[in-house]
Amino acid sequence: MKIGFYPGCSLKGSSREYNESVIAIAKALDIELIEIKDWNCCGATAAHSMNEELSLSLPARILALAEAQGLKEVVVPCAACYNRLMVTQHELKDDTKREKVTDIIQMPYSGELKIINVLQMLESYAMDKIQEKVTKPFAHKVACYYGCLLVRPHKILQFDRVEDPQSMDSMIKLIGGTPVDWAFKTECCGAGFSVSRTDLVVRLSGNILQDAADRNAEAVIVACPMCQSNLDMRRGAINETLSKPIDIPVLFITQAIGLSLGISPKELGLERHFVTVKM
Amino acid sequence: MENINKVSGDILKHTGVDVSRCYQCGKCTAGCVLASEMNFPPSFLMRLLQTGTADNFERILRSNTIWLCLNCENCVGRCPMEIDIPKIMDYLREQSLNKKKLHPDAKPIVAFHKSFLDSIKKTGRLYEVGLIAGFKARTFRLTQDVKLAPKMYLNGKLNLMPEMIKDRKGLGQIFVKTIDNPKTKNK
Ligand code: SF4
Ligand code: SF4
Numbered sequence: 513m514k515i516g517f518y519p520g521c522s523l524k525g526s527s528r529e530y531n532e533s534v535i536a537i538a539k540a541l542d543i544e545l546i547e548i549k550d551w552n553c554c555g556a557t558a559a560h561s562m563n564e565e566l567s568l569s570l571p572a573r574i575l576a577l578a579e580a581q582g583l584k585e586v587v588v589p590c591a592a593c594y595n596r597l598m599v600t601q602h603e604l605k606d607d608t609k610r611e612k613v614t615d616i617i618q619m620p621y622s623g624e625l626k627i628i629n630v631l632q633m634l635e636s637y638a639m640d641k642i643q644e645k646v647t648k649p650f651a652h653k654v655a656c657y658y659g660c661l662l663v664r665p666h667k668i669l670q671f672d673r674v675e676d677p678q679s680m681d682s683m684i685k686l687i688g689g690t691p692v693d694w695a696f697k698t699e700c701c702g703a704g705f706s707v708s709r710t711d712l713v714v715r716l717s718g719n720i721l722q723d724a725a726d727r728n729a730e731a732v733i734v735a736c737p738m739c740q741s742n743l744d745m746r747r748g749a750i751n752e753t754l755s756k757p758i759d760i761p762v763l764f765i766t767q768a769i770g771l772s773l774g775i776s777p778k779e780l781g782l783e784r785h786f787v788t789v790k791m
Numbered sequence: 792m793e794n795i796n797k798v799s800g801d802i803l804k805h806t807g808v809d810v811s812r813c814y815q816c817g818k819c820t821a822g823c824v825l826a827s828e829m830n831f832p833p834s835f836l837m838r839l840l841q842t843g844t845a846d847n848f849e850r851i852l853r854s855n856t857i858w859l860c861l862n863c864e865n866c867v868g869r870c871p872m873e874i875d876i877p878k879i880m881d882y883l884r885e886q887s888l889n890k891k892k893l894h895p896d897a898k899p900i901v902a903f904h905k906s907f908l909d910s911i912k913k914t915g916r917l918y919e920v921g922l923i924a925g926f927k928a929r930t931f932r933l934t935q936d937v938k939l940a941p942k943m944y945l946n947g948k949l950n951l952m953p954e955m956i957k958d959r960k961g962l963g964q965i966f967v968k969t970i971d972n973p974k975t976k977n978k
Contacts, residue, residue: 709899
């Protein structure tokens with residue numbers, strides 16, 4: 513199985529353990545990932561907060577490059593990039609916008625590329641294999657945290673249930689874990705305000721962790737580098753605001769699956785986390 | 792009356808969203824995680840837009856509401872009329888920025904966005920060390936997160952050198968034709 517791959521900037525920098533774990537489990541599940549050549553940043557929140565045309569052109573260049581490379585399907589592990597690419601493809605169905613943007617990027621663009629997130633990739637191509645290859649069941653009680661950008665806007669993404677998504681929960685069950693029933697599955701963690709308004713991120717992410725802890729989760733499982741870093745890297749600041757510190761780790765879904773497949777914690781980048789992972 | 796049609800007409804033209812469809816049920820505000828921090832919550836913003844007066848539009852452009860919106864899309868997910876508030880927020884931010892009517896709360900947020908885009912403009916990708924340096928220089932928050940950086944480095948989370956894409960010229964053109972183009976401002 514060959515599939516296009518858009519890692520995005522955080523997977524090359526502060527969330528490189530997500531990249532490492534995606535690559536490690538893809539290999540174990542016989543999925544060959546082909547990186548889009550010369551890809552650029554999708555522009556994230558910055559571009560669409562400042563200028564609409566820029567916010568469409570940056571992702572359009574990525575999609576056009578993937579098309580030029582002959583890719584039919586691309587997996588995008590970062591929920592924020594996934595959202596931007598999907599929204600752009602949707603917006604460019606409008607002829608006027610498409611003409612304008614293809615003129616800006618100076619590249620042909622058909623809009624035919626299939627864009628999927630990591631959960632969709634596993635759901636479509638690897639569930640049987642995962643079940644077959646589980647050697648060390650991930651026997652833990654965990655809170656599956658989807659965040660906002662993986663499921664919303666539902667009308668465009670058409671992925672999973674918008675208030676109570678299930679895909680990650682099913683994967684956790686498949687590898688031997690138990691997802692807890694909790695209230696913050698899709699509540700926002702504060703997203704890109706980590707640096708500019710740390711105070712708000714600390715409060716929002718603190719609420720999420722508190723609920724996970726109250727339901728006795730042993731870990732929070734995520735599929736977005738922003739969620740991961742807000743809940744993990746900001747833990748020091750979050751704990752300063754809580755009456756009792758929370759020490760539950762935050763794992764990418766690919767790391768949880770990797771562990772169940774018997775891949776070493778080192779290969780999955782588990783020691784890169786701020787909150788120690790002992791699982 | 793002309794004024795009234797202009798504000799909501801501009802929103803419709805630029806975002807495709809018809810603000811008159813909001814019937815003030817308040818579901819957007821009930822689900823918004825930052826409503827309590829905002830000068831006025833999302834449903835109130837919709838009401839102000841519906842009045843269509845220039846005064847209220849000015850109030851919106853000068854509010855912290857538009858900058859505190861995280862674009863988490865919860866409001867549109869829950870709105871019975873499927874009104875795309877985050878899309879309106881994008882448009883209002885662009886207007887507020889171009890017309891230089893920023894609320895003081897917007898300063899660090901805009902500084903962060905600008906540093907982010909600077910990094911992409913130069914290298915094609917986000918260079919996190921450069922982003923933080925740019926943000927600190929813009930906001931004079933020189934000591935923020937100094938404790939975090941060494942640990943990030945030890946955990947292998949910081950690149951000391953930016954990754955450059957090859958076609959930086961093509962990428963630069965995207966900026967020249969969009970955000971850096973004076974003609975796209977104030978449109
Ligand atoms: S949820 Fe929709 S209809 Fe209800 S107040 Fe908000 S925008 Fe208006
Ligand atoms: S998109 Fe903005 S206004 Fe809507 S719920 Fe999220 S933060 Fe609130």
